[in-house]
Amino acid sequence: MSYILDFLIDLGIQKKMASYLATIITIAGIALICMLANWLTKKVVLRVITPYVGKSKLQWRRFLLERRVIHKLSHIVPAIIIYYFSFSFPTYQHLIAKGVMIYMVVVMLIVLDALLDMLNDVYTTYDISKMRPIRGYIQVVKIVVFIVGGILVISSLIGESPIILLSGIGALSAVVMLIFKDSILGLVAGVQLTSNDMVRVGDWISMPKYGADGDVLDISLNTVKVQNWDKTITTIPTYALISDSFINWRGMQASGGRRIKRSVHIDAASIGFCTPEMLEKFKGIHLLSDYILDKEREIRHYNEEHEIDTANRVNGRALTNIGVFRAYLQRYIEEHPKVHKGLTRMVRQLEPGEHGLPLEIYAFSNDTAWAVYEGLQSDIFDHIFAVAPEFGLRIFQSPSGADMRGMLQGERSSTNY
Template sequence: MNFIRNRLLGYGVDDALVDTLSFVILVTIITLLCIIANFITKQVIIRFIAHIVRKHNIKWGNILLERKVLRRLSHFVPAIIIYSFAASFPTYRAAIETLALTYMMIVAFSVINRLLSVFNDIYQTYEISKTKPIKGYIQVAKIVVIIVGIVLVIANLMGKSPLILLSGIGALSAVFMLVFKDSLLGLVAGVQLSATEMVRMGDWIEMPKYGANGDVIDISLNTVMVRNFDKTVTMIPSYALISDSFINWRGMQESGGRRIKRALHIDMTSITFCTDEMIEHFKQIRYLSDYIVSREQEILEYNIANKIDRSNIVNGRAMTNIGVFRAYIIEYLKHHPGIHQEMTLMVRQLEPGENGLPIEIYAFANSTQWAIYEGVQADIFDHLFAIAGEFGLRVFQNPAGSDLKALARGVQNE
């Protein structure tokens, strides 16, 4: 300032205008220096670094560029320049230095927050991030940085020690507990979810209470994000996964098999003992020939050993078409390429009801992929519905409008 003032006096400038012109010229010089420094850092230095990073495909460098950490750091340069020239303005020196320091502190805490995001991005490039996500912890760290930053900035503006402000936070702890209730609950829940591995990235979870049925795509401090199979997104509070029940299908996916548990209902009036003609017909079926022979021999030996009079079909043991049908289904499933043969495979009768006798298939497809699983299940039941008639059985179905019309026509014809 004195240098500029002396030069102006040397040029014969009026004393009344010297101070004003000196102030304007110095402010202009500082402004130009800030603009030039900002241009050099952003347009030259940062571009050069970005070129090197992209040329050599430095992974961590790309993440730093995407998070704009270097651009945020460039804000330090104008602030440092302004702070350096603060002594040139004795009257405003304290205010300028305080504001410049405040700005640098804000930039510093902003850079720290972005570096925390960079650390999380880098961590997510490793496989362990799928089982041990740290996004919740990163968010907690960001909250701490923001709180500390606010305290230090206010202390700097007030010209007081930060300890004075921190001592008053104790009295506001109840308010903080209320404001950050969800965050605190989410932090505790996040620790439990991570420690017990209840939920991982990519898990298929089902939580009807929140309308969630899909894959976990994000686990943060407050929420778990689920992309449903209809491509909608559901946000579930993290603590809800601890306090409420949900289904995690990870075990099914890791097992390599997906359960098929479905029944077809048989009209009970079509169930009967097998006649000789039926038995001969069943012997021609590929999966039943050995079963029929061995079963026929077993029943014959039993009836002879117990001297049972077979003149009445009620006496002794005999094959039924429903029993043979169950045996066929079991053999069919054992030979089906889409069924997991190392897991439970069972065909059972359930309690009969108004819709007939349920014959339930309990087995596991050897693929956990939804489309393949549905294809295997449909293929099995397509076949069973089509061949039930070969065993003299009728699949139960409530009368449709066409059935009632056919019945009415039959009555009229009579």
């Protein structure tokens, strides 16, 4: 700057005015050099690096470009130039150097933030990322990095050692715990969720307390995002997955089968012994022909062996329509092509009640897709409702308005008669 000052004085400009002009020219020159250096870094260097990185098959190089790590790192170049020319202003050199150091710390924090995001991006390309997500840990590292960066900035501003500020933070630990309570709880919960493999990205979970029922989209330090089946997104605190209960359907999906557990209520008044005509009819049913023949042979042998008088139907053993119906349904679900053959398939009676005798279908579909599962379940019970009358059985239901009108019309007809 002294060279510019002397040059302006030689031009006949007053010393005071020349001093101001020299300062302005020096600042403008430094700014121009910084802008030129920044332009060269971004336009020339990045233009050379970008095609090389973009064509690379290595994932980390692609994410390095997407997260603009090099672009953000280029902002250090103007700071270095300003620091180098700070000697031109001896009066303010200390302040300029301090400002440059603060600026460089901020730039490095931004670069580290981008690098950590890049690390998470690279990690998510591996299959293990769904089982062991690290986003929560990366967020913890970010908090620590920004706290350290904030301490360095404050220590530079006040001109004190960072160790003094760290000792002061120890005294404010209670306040720090209060401020970062959710983050600390989230960190602990994240460690437990990951170590115990309780939930992964992509798992289907149900948590009625928070209105969540769908796939896990993201697990972060403080929240878990769940996309419900209606495409809404529910945000759950991470620590809630530890403190509260939830259902993870991963085991069902891994087994390859989804459970069907539904009952149909049979009117108890329609249950009775099979007549010979009914048995002949049942023999014509493909799924029951062998069963009826084997059962008739078994029952006949039992009654003859025990010399039971079968003239009275109460004596000995006999087939009932509900028993034959249950055997038919058992064979029906065993033969159904969409029912899982390797998992439990059962038709059982539950405790009878005021709605009749519950007959429960317990089986698993061989496709866990929701639409396929619901379609299979509907097909099975459509068939049950349609075929029950063929066995002389009635499905129980509460009287409807049509039933009541039918009874009233019947009473009127009998009265008129």
